[in-house]
Amino acid sequence: PVHRTTEVQDARLRLPILAEEQQVMETINENPIVIVAGETGSGKTTQLPQFLYEAGYAQHKMIGVTEPRRVAAIAMSKRVAHEMNLPESEVSYLIRFEGNVTPATRIKFMTDGVLLKEIETDFLLSKYSVIILDEAHERSVYTDILVGLLSRIVPLRHKRGQPLKLIIMSATLRVSDFTENTRLFKIPPPLLKVEARQFPVTIHFQKLTPDDYVAEAYRKTLKIHNKLPEGGILIFVTGQQEVNQLVRKLRRTFPYQPPSKDAAKNGKESEEEKEETKDDAESKDDADSTVEDPKELEFDMKRVIRNIRKSKKKFLAQIALPKINLDDYKLPGDDTEADMHEQPDDDEDQEGLEEENDDELGLEGESGMESGQRQPLWVLPLYSLLSSEKQNRIFQPVPDGCRLCVVSTNVAETSLTIPHIKYVVDCGRQKTRLYDKLTGVSAFVVTYTSKASADQRAGRAGRISAGHCYRLYSSAVYNDCFEDFSQPDIQKKPVEDLMLQMRCMGIDRVVHFPFPSPPDQVQLQAAERRLIVLGALEATKTEKTDLPPAVTRLGQVISRFPVAPRFGKMLALSHQQDLLPYTVCLVGALSVQEVLIETGVQRDEDVAPGANRFHRKRQSWAASGNFQLLGDPMVLLRAVGAAEYAGSQGRLSEFCATNGLRLKAMSEVRKLRVQLTNEINLNVSDIELGVDPELKPPTDAQARFLRQILLAGMGDRVARKVPLADIADKEERRRLKYAYHCADMEEPAFLHVSSVLRQKTPEWVIYQEAYELQNGDSTKMFIRGITAIE
Numbered sequence: 001p002v003h004r005t006t007e008v009q010d011a012r013l014r015l016p017i018l019a020e021e022q023q024v025m026e027t028i029n030e031n032p033i034v035i036v037a038g039e040t041g042s043g044k045t046t047q048l049p050q051f052l053y054e055a056g057y058a059q060h061k062m063i064g065v066t067e068p069r070r071v072a073a074i075a076m077s078k079r080v081a082h083e084m085n086l087p088e089s090e091v092s093y094l095i096r097f098e099g100n101v102t103p104a105t106r107i108k109f110m111t112d113g114v115l116l117k118e119i120e121t122d123f124l125l126s127k128y129s130v131i132i133l134d135e136a137h138e139r140s141v142y143t144d145i146l147v148g149l150l151s152r153i154v155p156l157r158h159k160r161g162q163p164l165k166l167i168i169m170s171a172t173l174r175v176s177d178f179t180e181n182t183r184l185f186k187i188p189p190p191l192l193k194v195e196a197r198q199f200p201v202t203i204h205f206q207k208l209t210p211d212d213y214v215a216e217a218y219r220k221t222l223k224i225h226n227k228l229p230e231g232g233i234l235i236f237v238t239g240q241q242e243v244n245q246l247v248r249k250l251r252r253t254f255p256y257q258p259p260s261k262d263a264a265k266n267g268k269e270s271e272e273e274k275e276e277t278k279d280d281a282e283s284k285d286d287a288d289s290t291v292e293d294p295k296e297l298e299f300d301m302k303r304v305i306r307n308i309r310k311s312k313k314k315f316l317a318q319i320a321l322p323k324i325n326l327d328d329y330k331l332p333g334d335d336t337e338a339d340m341h342e343q344p345d346d347d348e349d350q351e352g353l354e355e356e357n358d359d360e361l362g363l364e365g366e367s368g369m370e371s372g373q374r375q376p377l378w379v380l381p382l383y384s385l386l387s388s389e390k391q392n393r394i395f396q397p398v399p400d401g402c403r404l405c406v407v408s409t410n411v412a413e414t415s416l417t418i419p420h421i422k423y424v425v426d427c428g429r430q431k432t433r434l435y436d437k438l439t440g441v442s443a444f445v446v447t448y449t450s451k452a453s454a455d456q457r458a459g460r461a462g463r464i465s466a467g468h469c470y471r472l473y474s475s476a477v478y479n480d481c482f483e484d485f486s487q488p489d490i491q492k493k494p495v496e497d498l499m500l501q502m503r504c505m506g507i508d509r510v511v512h513f514p515f516p517s518p519p520d521q522v523q524l525q526a527a528e529r530r531l532i533v534l535g536a537l538e539a540t541k542t543e544k545t546d547l548p549p550a551v552t553r554l555g556q557v558i559s560r561f562p563v564a565p566r567f568g569k570m571l572a573l574s575h576q577q578d579l580l581p582y583t584v585c586l587v588g589a590l591s592v593q594e595v596l597i598e599t600g601v602q603r604d605e606d607v608a609p610g611a612n613r614f615h616r617k618r619q620s621w622a623a624s625g626n627f628q629l630l631g632d633p634m635v636l637l638r639a640v641g642a643a644e645y646a647g648s649q650g651r652l653s654e655f656c657a658t659n660g661l662r663l664k665a666m667s668e669v670r671k672l673r674v675q676l677t678n679e680i681n682l683n684v685s686d687i688e689l690g691v692d693p694e695l696k697p698p699t700d701a702q703a704r705f706l707r708q709i710l711l712a713g714m715g716d717r718v719a720r721k722v723p724l725a726d727i728a729d730k731e732e733r734r735r736l737k738y739a740y741h742c743a744d745m746e747e748p749a750f751l752h753v754s755s756v757l758r759q760k761t762p763e764w765v766i767y768q769e770a771y772e773l774q775n776g777d778s779t780k781m782f783i784r785g786i787t788a789i790e
Ligand code: ADP
Pocket: 015, 038, 039, 040, 041, 042, 043, 044, 045, 046, 047, 075, 078, 079, 395, 396, 414, 415, 416, 417, 418, 419
C-alpha cells in the first residue's frame, strides 16, 4: 500500500489521467503492448508507474521507465518517489554515468540509451515486469531501436511464461508509425487517449522575424511582465548558453531582494559551461521508406541472443585511450559574459517600452497591471545539464509577490511540465545536429522547429487558464519555413554509425530489423560497404552461413566514439604517439563547415588564387616544415591551433579576421573538441593528458602518423590524377590539368582552387569532400581537403 500525503493526493486528483486509472489498468492487464497518448501535463509519466506499482507489477520484478533525456529521468524519479512517499532507493534513476539504483529499486527511471545497453547483456530484460518507453513522440534513435527490440522481446518473454508488458507513451497522437507498422506489431496495439483539460491559447505572431531572438525574447518578456496580468512566463531558446544569458539579463533587470539571507538563491551563479547536446534534431528531407518483403520479418532473435552472450563487454576493458583535460579552457569570444555586452542597455529598453502601445502584445482589451510596475521576477533556468536541485526549483513555490519566469531549452516542450504558465515566448528555433551528406560529419546548428513543436510549446500556456503564446517570428516564416513534423532521428543520422552500433549489439541483420520507420535500404547497404572499407566489419563473409560480415575489434572500438565511424577510426588509432589532441582537433575542424573562408568554393573553379587574399598565407602554412605532409587538412589543423592560441591571448576575432577564419566556426570547432574530449574522458579511463590552448606543431614523426591515420579514415575517398601524358590533344590536356578519377564516380573531379596541393597535383590523393557545382547547363565535380599519398 502506498501512503501519500494529502497534499500530493490533492494534486494527483487534479490530473486527468487519474480519472482513467481503472480503464488504463484494464487495458494494460489485457494486452501485452499498449500505447498511451495524452497532452503534456496530463500525468502520464508521474502516474502510470504508480498505477502499475499499486497493481502489483513491482512485486517480483521492476517497473522500468525510459526517457530520451537525462533531465526527465532524474526529475521524474524524484517526483514519483516523493508522491509515493518511498525512498530513492526504491524509486530510482540511472543515467549513463550516474544513478541511485539499489537492489531494493522497484521503479527505475533511466535514459533510453541505458536500457539499450542493458539489453546487450540481458536480452530478455529479465529484471523487469513492465517497460514504459516515455516520450516516444520524440523519436530518438534509441527509443526507436528499443521499440523494435521490444516488439520481439515481449513475445519471447510470453513464450517463456514470464510475460513482459510494454507501454509506449506519447505526448502526441501521431503514433501511426507504431500502430500501423505491421512489421513491428502484427496486431496493432490498443491506443489509449488521455483527455486533458486544455484552455485556449491565443497565438501572436510577429510582423518580422529578428535574427537576434534572444534579445527579442528579452524585450518581449519585459513587456509581458510590465503590462500583463499575473501568470508564469515560459521562454524557449535553443541552448544552455542562451538560457544563462537571458536569465542573467532578466535577473539584473528585475532583481529579487529576498527578505532573508536566502539571497544567493535567485542571484547570480556560475552555471556549468557544458554544452547542451541532448536537444532534438530536425531536417529537411522527408524520406519515407518502408520494406515490403515479408521475408524481412524474420529478424533472427536467437542469433542475437547468442551473439550477445559471446561478445559482452570484454572490449571495454581492453580499450585504453589517453585522457585529455579540456576543463576550464575557454575562448574569450565564446563567453556568455562577452555576449552580454552586445545586449542593449537595460534602462534604455525600459524607457522605450512606455512608448510602444499594447498592440504588440495583442491584448488591448485585457487591462492588466499598471504599466512599468516593477514586480520582482523569479527567473529560473532550465536545460538538460543543469543540476537536478536547480532543475527542481521550477516546481517549488514562487516567493510572494513574484512572477515565475522560466527560461528553457526544448526540455520544457514535453519532458517537464512547468506549473503556473500562462505566457509562452517562443523563439521558434532549436539546436539541431545536422549531418553532412557528403562527409557524414555533424555540426550543431540552430534551425526552425517544426509546426508540431511550435504547437506543443504554445500548448504549455494553456494548462491553468486561457493563455498566450508570443512567437518571435512571422506567420509567413511559420507557414513557409517550418516543417509539419520533425523527422525521426533515425532517418536523419548517418546509418553506418547506427549499423555499427547495432552490429556491436549482436544484431546481424540490420536490414531485417523492425524499425518503426526504417532507414533507407540502399543507405544500409552502402553503410555496410563503407564499414568494410574502414575495417570495422570483416572483409570476408563468414563461410558457414550467409551472415553479413562480422564486426572487427577495431569496429568495437570505433563504436564508442560519438562521431562518424571514419572519424571514430581516426580517434581510435590516435592513442599512439600522443596524437589524440591533434586528431580531436582535426576531427573537430573537419566536422564544421567552412572554418576557412574560401572565396572560390561556391563558385566555379578557376577564380585566380589571388582572389582569396588568404591563399598565399595558407600556402606558406602548408609549405613549412612537416605541414606539407598532410596538405589541406594540415592547413586546417594549423589554423585552428593558431586561432586557439590567439584566443587564449584574447585575440581571437582579430586573428580570424586577418587569417581568413570564420569566427563562428571556430567556436563550433571548440565546442566539438570539448565534446569529443569529454566523451573520451567519460568512456576511457587511465592516462592523463593535458591540453593547453597552444597546440604545438606535430613533430615530423607525428605528422607522418597523422597522415596514416587520415588515410586510414578516408580510405574510400581516394583519387588518382588523370594521366595527361596519354592525351594527345593540347586543349584537352589543359582542361584536365587538375582532373582526378575518384572511386565510384564516372566523371573526373577537379582539385579545388583552395587546395594547397594544386601546384603539385600529386598522383594519388585522398580528399575530404567531393561536391558538384552548377555552371550554366553543365555541372562540374570538385574535390577538396586534399592529402597526397606518396
Ligand atoms: P505528462 O507525463 O503527461 O506530461 P507529468 O506526469 O509529467 O505529465 O506531470 C503531471 C503533473 O505533475 C504536472 O502538472 C507537473 O507540473 C506535475 N509535476 C511533475 N513533477 C513535479 C514536481 N517535481 N513537483 C511538482 N509537480 C510536479
